[in-house]
Amino acid sequence: MTTFYGLPGAEAFWHWTTLVHFLLVALAGGTAFYTAVLGIRRAASARGLAWLALAFIVLDLFMLWAESPARFRFSHVWLFLSFEPASAIWWGAWGLATSALMLLLLALGLGPARFWAGVLALTSAVVLAYPGYALAANAARPLWDHLLLAFFPASGLLLALAVLVWLRPAEEAAPWLQVAALASLALAALYPVALASGGADARLAFALWLRGWGWFLLGGGLLFLAAFLARRAPALAGACALAGAFVLRSWIVEQGQHSFFVHGF
Amino acid sequence: MARYAMLIDLAACVGCAACAAACVLENEVPPGHGRLWIRQRELGAFPDVTVEYRPEQCLHCERPPCVPVCPTGASHQTEDGLVLVRAERCIACAACIAACPYDARFMNPAGYVDKCTFCEHRLARGEDPACVETCPTGCRVFGDLDDPESPLHAWLAEAERVDVLRPEMGTAPKLLYLNTPSKRGLANHESEVES
Numbered sequence: 001m002t003t004f005y006g007l008p009g010a011e012a013f014w015h016w017t018t019l020v021h022f023l024l025v026a027l028a029g030g031t032a033f034y035t036a037v038l039g040i041r042r043a044a045s046a047r048g049l050a051w052l053a054l055a056f057i058v059l060d061l062f063m064l065w066a067e068s069p070a071r072f073r074f075s076h077v078w079l080f081l082s083f084e085p086a087s088a089i090w091w092g093a094w095g096l097a098t099s100a101l102m103l104l105l106l107a108l109g110l111g112p113a114r115f116w117a118g119v120l121a122l123t124s125a126v127v128l129a130y131p132g133y134a135l136a137a138n139a140a141r142p143l144w145d146h147l148l149l150a151f152f153p154a155s156g157l158l159l160a161l162a163v164l165v166w167l168r169p170a171e172e173a174a175p176w177l178q179v180a181a182l183a184s185l186a187l188a189a190l191y192p193v194a195l196a197s198g199g200a201d202a203r204l205a206f207a208l209w210l211r212g213w214g215w216f217l218l219g220g221g222l223l224f225l226a227a228f229l230a231r232r233a234p235a236l237a238g239a240c241a242l243a244g245a246f247v248l249r250s251w252i253v254e255q256g257q258h259s260f261f262v263h264g265f
Numbered sequence: 266m267a268r269y270a271m272l273i274d275l276a277a278c279v280g281c282a283a284c285a286a287a288c289v290l291e292n293e294v295p296p297g298h299g300r301l302w303i304r305q306r307e308l309g310a311f312p313d314v315t316v317e318y319r320p321e322q323c324l325h326c327e328r329p330p331c332v333p334v335c336p337t338g339a340s341h342q343t344e345d346g347l348v349l350v351r352a353e354r355c356i357a358c359a360a361c362i363a364a365c366p367y368d369a370r371f372m373n374p375a376g377y378v379d380k381c382t383f384c385e386h387r388l389a390r391g392e393d394p395a396c397v398e399t400c401p402t403g404c405r406v407f408g409d410l411d412d413p414e415s416p417l418h419a420w421l422a423e424a425e426r427v428d429v430l431r432p433e434m435g436t437a438p439k440l441l442y443l444n445t446p447s448k449r450g451l452a453n454h455e456s457e458v459e460s
């Protein structure tokens with residue numbers, strides 16, 4: 001039996017608002033990346049989309065600030081006054097800020113558009129990548145496996161494509177959606193394998209995953225449907241992809257943060 | 266420059282939590298949170314039973330995982346080896362809470378991350394941390410690992426065993442537990458508790 005006098009800091013530290021941010025940042029990064037790819041090919045075709053990506057970034061940055069208990073202390077300025085390259089969130093802050101700038105230049109048609117699109121491809125890739133890095137960096141949280149370094153960018157791009165497939169000519173976005181859905185599905189299927197074959201916490205990590213396998217069945221099923229329907233019924237495929245990727249990402253973020261140290265393994 | 270560390274002799278700790286209470290008073294820890302708490306575990310089965318009283322707090326790790334993840338430099342390590350938070354820089358992103366393997370950090374309702382500081386304000390005055398000063402059994406000692414005069418060294422030399430929490434995390438804690446009551450060492454995993 002374990003009892004405590006006093007309180008370890010083992011409560012959940014990220015809340016539903018954080019899950020919304022994990023969704024918004026994927027929409028922002030994925031849309032920006034798609035804009036960059038279009039823009040590199042033909043700059044003019046990316047202008048409308050640039051506004052949408054910019055809107056997602058603004059929405060996400062607002063959400064990040066609004067949900068932060070530090071919001072009225074205005075300490076966020078330090079994100080841009082420090083050099084912390086080992087911190088995923090620092091990369092995210094700069095990735096979002098520079099992507100926003102590139103998108104604004106693209107949207108307004110100022111300067112060398114294809115060059116901006118090239119820069120945007122890099123900065124938006126950072127935005128897609130940093131949430132997975134922010135999770136995987138924590139050796140103390142067994143569910144936040146290194147595989148998330150790949151799963152979060154893939155599913156993030158998928159989330160953006162799920163929205164784009166409604167807004168863009170479907171024949172343009174649908175093949176991308178299919179590829180992203182298949183990649184996310186493959187990574188989601190590998191996830192429990194990666195957990196079970198991890199380090200010292202492998203048994204624990206897999207046992208934890210088993211508690212949530214139903215969510216993976218649901219999320220994985222939706223991703224499969226998205227890939228299957230991508231070319232046949234793109235709008236429906238988009239809805240499946242959005243729901244599936246959101247369920248899987250949210251489960252991983254939400255469940256992975258619980259302290260197994262305090263509750264025992 | 267120092268390398269500050271704390272030792273707790275678990276053979277003498279009675280889990281009275283005087284240290285935890287002293288910490289709350291000294292540092293005005295907000296209600297509902299703790300910089301220091303006591304974990305009590307019953308180990309073994311009758312007639313071979315042990316109780317482990319284990320005060321826990323920030324271990325001021327030599328390789329603190331909570332520092333590199335911080336995007337603003339709020340979470341930092343001082344030259345004296347203290348791991349501290351500059352509240353004015355903290356954006357309350359909780360990345361450091363996620364990285365800490367010891368649940369040592371919490372979100373202060375004032376909007377920044379808070380934790381044990383080894384009472385740095387007291388160290389600056391040449392005093393011991395409040396928990397060390399208060400402990401009625403004298404089972405805690407604080408000092409500088411790099412100072413050969415520090416009582417830490419005598420305690421370490423006399424200890425039957427020295428343990429740290431979750432050594433597999435590679436954090437090199439500077440809160441060391443001496444004379445853990447169980448022969449198996451610190452009960453890190455609930456599954457090791459056989460009661």
Ligand code: SF4
Nearest residue numbers: 278279281282284400
């Ligand atoms: S005050 Fe001393 S004896 Fe009491 S719980 Fe704290 S360390 Fe143990």
Ligand code: SF4
Nearest residue numbers: 335355356358359361
């Ligand atoms: S919560 Fe504060 S101290 Fe912790 S990582 Fe974020 S900014 Fe740094």
